[in-house]
Amino acid sequence: MLGLLSVRPSTGHDLAESAERSIGQFLSLTRSHVYSEERVCRSGLLDVTEVVQERFPTKRLYEITAEGVEVLEAWLDDVELPLARQRTLFLVRVFFGDRMASGRLAELLDAYEGATRARRDRYAEVVDRLADRPRSTFRRATAMFGLAQAQAGLDWVAAVRPLLLEACVVEHDRC
Numbered sequence: 001m002l003g004l005l006s007v008r009p010s011t012g013h014d015l016a017e018s019a020e021r022s023i024g025q026f027l028s029l030t031r032s033h034v035y036s037e038e039r040v041c042r043s044g045l046l047d048v049t050e051v052v053q054e055r056f057p058t059k060r061l062y063e064i065t066a067e068g069v070e071v072l073e074a075w076l077d078d079v080e081l082p083l084a085r086q087r088t089l090f091l092v093r094v095f096f097g098d099r100m101a102s103g104r105l106a107e108l109l110d111a112y113e114g115a116t117r118a119r120r121d122r123y124a125e126v127v128d129r130l131a132d133r134p135r136s137t138f139r140r141a142t143a144m145f146g147l148a149q150a151q152a153g154l155d156w157v158a159a160v161r162p163l164l165l166e167a168c169v170v171e172h173d174r175c
Contacts, residue, residue, distance in 0.1 A: 002045060002064055002072040009063035022139065025123075025146055045071055094164070102168040109164070113157050120150035 004010065004018050045068035049061045064072070090112050097105050123146040130140035 002068050002075075005046065005062055005064040006069060006072055009061050011059045011061055013059075015062065026142070044068075094160075097164060098167070100168075102165060105164060105168060106161075109157055109161050113154065116150050116153045116157070120147060120154060123147035123150055 047063045051059050051061050123143050126143040130136040
């Protein structure tokens, strides 16, 4: 949240949308994460300004404070990274694929491939859109990571599909 608010002050709603469009692609943020800004305000990391609107309820505009910038910079300076662990239910299903009918396994692989291809294409669009924006180099680099990761997933499914489907026939005649 501090990073997003360091780019521009935002309302909670705008912050949630910005998170979903940007870092939400690789970091799961719920609305409750975003709407925890009251706690962050009490800690002195954010300021809040109430903006009265004529036809809508008053909105709250959040802005990072100098202390918030210090906390953000300290976090960014920390090079210790915890081991990244992905929660991928698809891979759990593949792990137990020997318990599936071969047709269902093929459908699962098809669904993964389709979703991954769509994700790859979305990342490619972002990479292309940011190509001519020098101030977006870091955001483009992040999208390039997503693009490479999605392509690796497509390469993986192409390589394992024949192995998995063959294993269904040869080993179990069940999946």
